[in-house]
Amino acid sequence: MPLKNPKTIPAIPRTRAKTVSKIKAATPREKEPGIEYLCQFYFSTDKTRETQKYCISLSTVRQFSALNYEISVKTLKVKNSIDISILGLNTKADYINKHGAAECVVCFENLYGRHTINIIKQDGSINSAVVDFNIYKKQIELVKVFLPHKTNNRNFCRFEIADDKFNYSKKGGW
Numbered sequence: 001m002p003l004k005n006p007k008t009i010p011a012i013p014r015t016r017a018k019t020v021s022k023i024k025a026a027t028p029r030e031k032e033p034g035i036e037y038l039c040q041f042y043f044s045t046d047k048t049r050e051t052q053k054y055c056i057s058l059s060t061v062r063q064f065s066a067l068n069y070e071i072s073v074k075t076l077k078v079k080n081s082i083d084i085s086i087l088g089l090n091t092k093a094d095y096i097n098k099h100g101a102a103e104c105v106v107c108f109e110n111l112y113g114r115h116t117i118n119i120i121k122q123d124g125s126i127n128s129a130v131v132d133f134n135i136y137k138k139q140i141e142l143v144k145v146f147l148p149h150k151t152n153n154r155n156f157c158r159f160e161i162a163d164d165k166f167n168y169s170k171k172g173g174w
Contacts, residue, residue: 018122020076020085026124033154035061037086039119040162041131041140044107054111054133054140057162058084058119059103068092069102080113085120114143119157127157 040057058071069089076083089102111133119127130143140161147153 018074018085018087020074020083020120023085023120023122023124024083024118024126026122031123031154033156035156035158037061037119037157038101039117039129039157039159040165041117041133041142041159042162042165043138043140043167044165045167046107051109052135053107053109055105055107055165056082056084056117057103057105057165058086059101060089061101063099063101065099066097068094068098068100071102071104073104073106075106077108081116081118082108083118083120086122088122117159118148121156125153125156127155127159129159131159 038059038061040059042055042057044053044055045051046053058073060069060071068091070092072087072090074085074087076085084106112135114130114132117129117131126148127145128148129145132141132143134141142159142161145159147155
């Protein structure tokens, strides 16, 4: 029995693009509270370009042993607000499996003063922190950690300053 020749091509639905603003506007589902992510702030030096950078490291609390994962994120910086949207986990193309957490590092070159860092999950949950970056004193201060006023919001991220990851170049004047 031969197949019929279609007269029209069937329409294939398009996937919806997830932007930071659409994820931010979503209403999260109720879940039991628990820390899933660790967000660390530190200064770093790029030795190839000889520049000083402000890094935000995001890692999972859960340790993975079967595959090496990394966190995929989308960032949006508007004035003194930085939105980091967590899109999911991707596997790394490594030959050797290592026991460890999934991690992502986002670096900026010109952060001065107080900035609001928003960590946003796919379900719309948001955790925020106000961080003061002071390049002259060579310090980062965690001013305030808070949950924005939104229904069903929960605490899923812990914020801290990573003093052990700081590295300064002598050439850059630090």
